[in-house]
Amino acid sequence: MxxxxxxxxxxxxxxxxxxxxxxxxxxxxxxxxxxxxxxxxxxxxxxxxxxxxxxxxxxxxxxxxxxxxxxxxxxxxxxxxxxxxxxxxxxxxxxxxxxxxxxxxxxxxxxxxxEILGLNPAHAPVSNYTIGIDTVEIMVAKMQAQPWPIYKIKLGTAHDLEIVRELRRHTDARFRVDANCGWTAEQTIRYSEALEKLGVEFIEQPLKADDWEGMKEVFAHSRLPVIADESCITASDVARCKGYFHGINIKLTKCGGPTAALRMIAQAREWHMKVMMGCMTESSVGISAIAHLAPLLDYVDMDGALLIKNDLAEGAQATPHGVVFANRNGTGVQMHDGFPNTD
Structure with missing residues (x-):
């Protein structure tokens, strides 16, 4: 090899x-x-x-x-x-x-x-499409440029509720919000009431990764489910999230790939936790690997290749209607430049 x-x-x-x-x-x-x-x-x-x-x-x-x-x-x-x-x-x-x-x-x-994993590709959930932090006008424009049934909205500003309220004026899509460790426990609990009314499904990683005391309060009092990201990196973190989060967001890059992710999914199910899988800003090579695990998930965030101009490969794709798999074996990846040329 x-x-x-x-x-x-x-x-x-x-x-x-x-x-x-x-x-x-x-x-x-x-x-x-x-x-x-x-x-x-x-x-x-x-x-x-x-x-x-x-x-x-x-x-x-x-x-x-x-x-x-x-x-x-x-x-x-x-x-x-x-x-x-x-x-x-x-x-x-x-x-x-x-x-x-x-x-x-x-x-x-x-x-x-x-197929190797015994999964039905039709059971893959629809991916969300991510709207990064910007001026609210640009965030609205990004949303309008990419009509989608589920948006993940990046937050962590001084005007988070105003942003979500304005975005809600322009769509009836489902919302998920991700504060990327940018809130306090008090903010999260208070925001959760307004966000619930604005059609938000869950809050991803509101507090700093090691703020377990704060997350205990959030878990007890938030009106919305909370999903761990930075607090749940590898398989050893899953059990610790029980009683602090309602679910986990697995990133293949952070946990060590599909083999490790399969262990994390099994552990989360054992603790009756929701399972999401997210992506980095990556090409269809990484996105395709996520896609083949998607039938095991409650939620998936596999829009990374949609956010770039110069995708490196063809493979599985996130669409507003679901995941479209390439008609090829393995993860279905085909590099545009033929890498590696070993002749």
Whole structure:
């Protein structure tokens, strides 16, 4: 087995702003896993918030080459277990490799990943479409430019309720709000009453990731369900969220890929918690991996490829009517530039 890495720069359609970040471009890494005949693809974005750079990803994955050079692939789960000792401190790298392993496995066995997992693709929920923080006029314009049945609205400003009220004037779509750790417990509880009346379905990560005392108050008194994001990174965090959140939002890059996400989903179900899966601003390579797990989810946020101008690949797509899967095996990814050219 051999891995190939390439860095790409994704150009966003609009400046994307959340409570702790604002950008017009996103650096990402595509990983190709090959046995010389079959290739699988995975993705991991650079992320300043978590200190993830292409150089760190490249260094971590380079350490695997002695293992992979003579590796006999059996299943993605086994590859995850065999490589995790090398990658456990950098789950973004583990994610790229694991996504590629599932894609490779599906291509090798002649099946799409959802079929390998015994899932019905028709059961995938409709993805939300994200509206980043901006002036309210621009947020309305973004919403009008992309008619959608569910919007996730990024908040964490001094005028959050005014923003939601104004957006509500222009659509009857379902709303979800994400404060990205930008509120206090008192704000969240107070806002929840108004947001419920404005047709908001749930609140994602209102408090700082480690504010467990505050979340205990929010959990007890919020009029809306609360979903953990930054407070629930890996499988070990799921049990801790019980009694503090009504559900969890899994990010493949943060937890270490589909193999780890499947464990998190099973644990959340054991605790009777709702399960969402979110994305980064990433190409159809990463989005396609999310899509094949979507039938297991209550909610999905897989709009990353819709937010960029220069998608790197064809694959599964989020549409206003549901998820459209590519008619190909694995995760269905097909790179536009043919990477890697190993001739």
């Amino acid at each position: 051999q891995i190939f890495l390439r860095r790409y720069v994704l150009e966003l359609r609009n400046r994307f702003t959340i409570a702790h970040d604002s950008r017009t471009h996103q650096n990402t890494m595509i990983l190709a896993l090959s046995d010389g005949e079959t290739v699988g693809y995975g993705e991991a974005t650079e992320n300043p918030y978590y200190g993830v750079t292409f150089e760190k990803l490249e260094q971590a994955l380079a350490s695997l080459q002695p293992l992979l050079s003579s590796y006999r692939f059996s299943t993605p789960q086994q590859l995850w277990a065999d490589t995790n000792p090398y990658l456990q401190d950098l789950p973004f790298a583990q994610c790229a490799l694991d996504e590629a392993a599932w894609d490779y496995y599906g291509r090798k066995t002649g099946k799409p990943v959802y």
